[in-house]
Amino acid sequence: MSTSHVLLGLLAGGPRHGYELKRSHDERLPQAKPLAFGQVYATLGRLERDGLVEQSGQDRDGGPDRTSYVITEAGRARLGEWLTEVEAPAPYVTSALFAKVVVSLLASGERTATDYLVAQRTAHITRLRELTAVKTDSAAAVGDVVAADYAIAHLDADLRWLQTTLLRLADLNEEMNP
Amino acid sequence: MNTLLQGTALHRAYGPTPALRGVDIEVTEGEIVAITGPSGCGKSTLLHCLAGIMRVDSGSVRYRDQDIGLWSESARSKLRRTEFGVLFQFGQLVPELTAGENVALPLLLGGAKRREARKTAEEWLDRFGVAELADKLPGAMSGGQQQRCAVARAMVTEPRALFADEPTGALDVLTGEQVLGEIVRVARERGMAVVLVTHEAQIAAYADREISLRDGALDPTGLGLRTHA
Numbered sequence: 001m002s003t004s005h006v007l008l009g010l011l012a013g014g015p016r017h018g019y020e021l022k023r024s025h026d027e028r029l030p031q032a033k034p035l036a037f038g039q040v041y042a043t044l045g046r047l048e049r050d051g052l053v054e055q056s057g058q059d060r061d062g063g064p065d066r067t068s069y070v071i072t073e074a075g076r077a078r079l080g081e082w083l084t085e086v087e088a089p090a091p092y093v094t095s096a097l098f099a100k101v102v103v104s105l106l107a108s109g110e111r112t113a114t115d116y117l118v119a120q121r122t123a124h125i126t127r128l129r130e131l132t133a134v135k136t137d138s139a140a141a142v143g144d145v146v147a148a149d150y151a152i153a154h155l156d157a158d159l160r161w162l163q164t165t166l167l168r169l170a171d172l173n174e175e176m177n178p
Numbered sequence: 179m180n181t182l183l184q185g186t187a188l189h190r191a192y193g194p195t196p197a198l199r200g201v202d203i204e205v206t207e208g209e210i211v212a213i214t215g216p217s218g219c220g221k222s223t224l225l226h227c228l229a230g231i232m233r234v235d236s237g238s239v240r241y242r243d244q245d246i247g248l249w250s251e252s253a254r255s256k257l258r259r260t261e262f263g264v265l266f267q268f269g270q271l272v273p274e275l276t277a278g279e280n281v282a283l284p285l286l287l288g289g290a291k292r293r294e295a296r297k298t299a300e301e302w303l304d305r306f307g308v309a310e311l312a313d314k315l316p317g318a319m320s321g322g323q324q325q326r327c328a329v330a331r332a333m334v335t336e337p338r339a340l341f342a343d344e345p346t347g348a349l350d351v352l353t354g355e356q357v358l359g360e361i362v363r364v365a366r367e368r369g370m371a372v373v374l375v376t377h378e379a380q381i382a383a384y385a386d387r388e389i390s391l392r393d394g395a396l397d398p399t400g401l402g403l404r405t406h407a
């Protein structure tokens with residue numbers, strides 16, 4: 001995910017300090033890793049260099065977290081482009097799962113790979129249940145539900161993959177360890 | 179928590195086709211249990227046996243520690259009417275009756291007064307967001323609306339256990355989620371147990387616990403592994 005585009009999006013609502021940007025990033029995208037301050041200032045620096053944001057003021061006591069930024073016309077144009085771009089349907093954690101199955105077969109054997117798949121499935125199902133509980137909480141905000149939907153759909157895809165991989169494991173093993 | 183339902187060594191065949199081959203299952207009060215597994219593994223058969231709709235060939239189904247296999251048909255029928263609610267994929271509403279009359283039906287069969295039944299039915303239709311359909315016939319409703327009415331009818335007697343066999347299988351994804359979310363919320367609120375049959379992981383995730391079947395037997399890994407674990 002692109003932090004610079006997310007910051008541009010947050011600035012589209014009006015000028016903000018670096019500290020406020022971090023806070024609203026973490027609040028708006030609770031599923032994402034919290035932003036480090038260093039990352040916020042580094043990203044703002046790049047955006048400023050590229051003419052996508054500019055400094056709009058300093059509070060009296062100076063300091064980097066007291067500088068506020070505003071989005072420029074070029075910044076708005078860039079944001080508009082990003083918002084209409086389709087993201088590449090990238091394989092997600094499945095690549096890590098796949099790597100583990102392959103390494104299991106290479107380094108240990110079918111039994112280890114099977115045990116791993118079973119354990120991974122359990123972990124996925126547990127997470128799926130937690131995310132579903134978020135959705136059925138009557139106090140849940142629509143934003144939380146939408147974020148949970150996204151994670152659930154991806155976990156479900158992984159679960160299907162775990163199932164089919166298990167069915168193909170003997171063949172895969174044969175192919176890799178002829 | 180107390181055991182509500184207990185199936186022990188359940189066997190059931192259709193002629194030469196075995197559908198259940200020694201299943202043990204326990205459901206506690208207020209618990210939501212998903213029964214999962216691929217098509218043909220015996221999920222529906224298990225649900226019908228637990229709900230007392232179908233008799234087992236051998237093994238026992240106990241409800242609150244009583245073997246319902248030993249009961250007369252009329253006692254089992256009363257149990258189903260008063261303590262259980264059932265919900266299928268579609269097509270359970272009486273087409274000649276309005277939504278309000280459909281939902282009031284189980285109450286009337288249980289001896290409730292007409293006005294009282296009507297009022298309670300309306301409350302339940304309202305709980306599932308379809309109060310305005312009370313005077314409509316099923317034929318004039320969408321699939322989602324019909325299913326919401328069917329849910330209201332299955333829950334109107336406040337059963338101790340709701341048996342739901344692929345209850346969202348005929349609905350679009352969003353409607354299915356909403357209906358299931360509402361079922362789970364109301365069941366938790368009222369301490370109703372739910373036995374939810376589904377072949378989808380996303381649906382099973384609404385439950386507290388999942389029991390997987392494969393070829394009529396329990397599948398502890400949920401992955402159809404032969405015999406290890």
Ligand SMILES: Nc1ncnc2c1ncn2[C@@H]1O[C@H](COP(=O)(O)OP(=O)(O)O)[C@@H](O)[C@H]1O
Nearest residue numbers: 192195196197216217218219220221222223224
């Ligand atoms: N009425 C029936 N007559 C004959 N065979 C049946 C009948 N109902 C189910 N079966 C068979 O019993 C097995 C289990 O079916 P079922 O309980 O419906 O599975 P599931 O609900 O998991 O798809 C399957 O092999 C199915 O073909």
Ligand SMILES: [Mg+2]
Nearest residue numbers: 221222223343
């Ligand atoms: Mg079935």
